[in-house]
Amino acid sequence: MDLTSPWVPPSEDESRTPRSSPTARSPMRCVRLLLGCTSAAELLGTVLAEGPGWITGEGSALYLLDSAGMLRLTASHGLPDWAHERYSIVDPAGDLPAAMALRLRRPYLLSPEHTSVDYPNKNAGMGTGMVAVIALPMVVDERPVGVLALALAHRGTVPRRDLDVLETIGEACAHRLSHLLDHADARIPQDPAGAPPDGAGSRPAGLAHPMLSLAVRAAGHGAFERDLVTGESYWDAAAFRVTGQPATADGSAPELDRIVHPEDLPDVQAALAESLTTGGWYRIGYRVLRGGGRVARIEETGEVMLDVHGRPVRVAGLLSDRDQGRGRDRDRDRDREHPGQQAGHQQPEEQSTPAGARTALLLALTRSLSRAVTVRDVTTAVTDVARPAFGAASIVLDLVDEGRLLPVSHTVYGGPRRTELTRLADLSENVMQHALTRSAPLFSEPGPDRGRHGPLTPASWAVLPLVASGRQVGSCLITFSAERAFGREDRTLYSAFAGILAQSLERARLYDTHHHRATELQRAMLPRTLPRLPGIASAARYLPSTEGMQIGGDWYDLLRLPDGRIGLVIGDVQGHNAEATAVMGQLRSGLRAYATDGHDPAATLARTSRLLTELDTDLFATCLFLALDPADGALTAARAGHPAPVRIADGRAVELDLPGGPPLGVDPGQPYPLTVGRLAVGETLLVYTDGLVEDREEDYDESVQRMLGGLELWARQTGPTRVGAAPALERLADLLTLNVTERRSRPDDVALLLLHRTSPLP
Known part of the structure; x- marks a missing residue:
């Protein structure tokens, strides 16, 4: 190092x-x-x-x-x-x-x-x-x-x-x-004198502080970590001592069903499923099986860590021996004689029996799946909650599409995990189709020939047909890294889970179908491509909202105007539903007609505002319209309650001083001021809707200032003069939308249009 x-x-x-x-x-x-x-x-x-x-x-x-x-x-x-x-x-x-x-x-x-x-x-x-x-x-x-x-x-x-x-x-x-x-x-490599390199291995005196680790060790605690993305679990040496398990060479932890008392395993799975759904701190008490038939009481305290999208990615915490003390040996002797009636152990009141615990597990999984809206949400819930709760190595979901089973769960993974699931899906295609045809679950059975499975064959597995309202929805494969026997209660549990999962997938597919149709309607109202215009480079982006119907009324347009001018239009209709999309289409058509008739931006917005009031709707819209003459860079612009455009030039990004009027449809008799300016060769214009910068967690003005800072950085490092206008604008459009796509949610849709003046026309 x-x-x-x-x-x-x-x-x-x-x-x-x-x-x-x-x-x-x-x-x-x-x-x-x-x-x-x-x-x-x-x-x-x-x-x-x-x-x-x-x-x-x-x-x-x-x-x-x-x-x-x-x-x-x-x-x-x-x-x-x-x-x-x-x-x-x-x-x-x-x-x-x-x-x-x-x-x-x-x-x-x-x-x-x-x-x-x-x-x-x-x-x-x-x-x-x-x-x-x-x-x-x-x-x-x-x-x-x-x-x-x-x-x-x-x-x-x-x-x-x-x-x-x-x-x-x-x-x-x-x-x-x-x-x-x-x-x-x-x-660290040592020099000939035996000292570490100056400044690299030098450690300030007293920087090491072993008090925390010493206290944890003295209290009899062991540390653990579970990577929910890869499914790997690790224990430190103390955790193996606490649970009485033989330590592994790489610190990998044994499977839960190998150490947790069979009567307590459903409790642990239910509590884990609930914690994975909500995230944050949790505490679980359970018994573990030790060598010689002994039983010990363990308390697990940890935290489920979520990523920025709210998905659980890691669990870390401590394992402690609840029997540590003078009476530990006496309790263990009692455990050896009556393993199911441990002194001092009480099942939770709502889960007094293993059957009650399994019911609680199903309820936790149902709550997680009930929050899923799309098919991707369902597969994410299965990956994030059901897989670790069951202690499974992987879960593969196939959905029926035109009579064929097509895998869908790969999309929630990335990198090598996706490759692994792809191979597993190919390997299990026939058995998943067989289970669905029979409408009966299949479970692996331990036996003398089970050790002959290949490197890609799971040690044990369950294949569940997914049927909802008599319709075949798909098939689910759950694999485990160690052999296990599926008892009657286990088979009932997995069959019940299959029914819940099938209902969730059927509901999600219906939503996806409606959303796809609405999205296609909205995209049909937006330009498929931007026109290629002399002396001009341009780029545009549109992102739908991630809430509600995930559609809205944002639009943009790049127009060829009379006298060789170019029109930049961007607007935002209030609301995120099919009505907003329909109104957006009408406004876009009307504004385009007024603009191409030769009206200036102010007159065009005034006429479009009157058009909106004549429509049978209570919605209003913001809009910005700029007309550019590519020959000399002359700009005329008008604004109706919309965010001001941004000029990027000479390493600076500033909002144009553009007085505006009310949103369209609010006051049809109100005129809009016309502003005149100029766009020089080498300068860039950005017009956008407020969804690009609006964030519930910060002030709007701060968001705008942060965007301007990023634009200035782009202009100085990778502007059009460095890499060419068209590639630079495409890269900038990606960078502007990157911050939006990383948010937990996107309550508003986003539209932006970039225009760069490359050269004067002859």
Whole structure:
């Protein structure tokens, strides 16, 4: 392990892999990857490659405290050589941002107004003059490790939500570095004198703090972790001692059904299903089977961690021996004689019998599936809740489509997991079709020839036909990594689950059908492609809402106007339903007709407003209409309650000063002011609907300012003059919508239109 090795940005091919794909980014994924890094350079690289897209990378650095108590530059990206020479060592008592953050023990932010191209000049402040810079102190158990400095595509203050993400990333880096430095003596290359490289393996005196681990060990607790994406579980040595299980070489934990008392297993599965559905902290008490027929009482306390989309991805916590104490041996003797009547053990009142516990498990799974709206939601619930609750290795869902079974559950996985499920689906195609044809579940039976299965064949499995209201919906394959016998109660449980799953899938397919028709109707009302216009490059995006019917009234248009002018139109009809979509179509047609008749933008909006009042609807709409002459760049524009357009030029992004009138349909007699301006060659215009920036978790103005900061960064790093107008605009459209797609939900639909003036016409 070399803590000082440089980080090299991923190549173009590597950047297309799922690990570094922008669409795969999430704070939870970033933190999980940080906890597996092996060097400071890899930590910084992971933050830049996997962190939120508004962490720009340019001018980022990681400092570690050395044995002399100085902050030493250990990893960086985008710093000039002179900065490495002059600021490779920072005095924590100084007034540079890294020193201030460490001394104050809180993030230290510098806005673009306080940054300088003389980065990081001590007097002018740390920054690049383009974006905000934040220094995050890395502290573990009140002991400093170092400082992480990151450049951000923000203007002004950083929203509280983003600051929480940054602090979490900083804490993850701190804990991982603390662990690496604790083990640096065994893993960092030594110099001939036997000392670690200066600044890399040097550890501040007293930084290690074993009190927490010592207290956990003294209390008889063991730690565990379950990766819900891969299905892998790990225990530390203490967890094996607590449960009385033989330790494995790699720390992999045994399956729940192998250690939990059979009478308590349904309770554990039901509690786990409920916790996976809601996320957060939980506590479960149960008995485990030990060697010699002994039984011990275990308490499991942990937390289900969710990603930014609310999906459970990890469980971590502690296992404790509830029998630890003077009476432990006496209780164990009683357990040996009466394993089903352990002293002091009480089943929960609502789950006093195994049958009641299985009912509770079905209710938990039903609640999870009842929240699923689409087929993808159902498969996600099965993957996130049902699979770990059953202790299954994988679940494959096939749906009936035109008389054939087609797999659908692969879509909820990525990377190698998807490949594995694809192979499993191919392997099980015949048996899943057979179970559906017979309308009877199939279960594997343990036997002497079960050990002959191939590497892709599961050790045990259940195939469930999915039938709802007498109709064949599909088939479900549940596999397990270890052999198991399916008793009568198990078969009843899985058959009941199949009925619930079939009903959920049938309902979800009906919703998907209606939604698909509505979406197709809306997309039919939007331009399929943008016209190719001389002297102009353009790009557009549309994203439907993720709530309600997932349709709305946003639209955009790029028009050929009389006299060779070009019209940019963008609008937003109130509401997210079929009526909003229908009104949008009527407004788009009417506005296009008025504009192509030769009316200027103000007159066009006035006529369109009167048209809306004549329609049989209570809806209103916002709209923006700009007319551009590509020959000389002359602009005329009018605005009806819509967000102002943004001009991107010379590394700056500013909203145009465009006075407006009321939304369309509110006051049909109100005129709209006409604004005149100019778009120079090399300048870009952005028009958008408010769904692009509107976020329930932050102020609207802050969202707009953050978008403007990102636009300025784009203009300076990858603008049209660097990579060509058309590719640059397409990339910018993707970047603008990236922040929207990473949100937990999208209550409003999004439309945007970009236009860049490439050259004057002859």
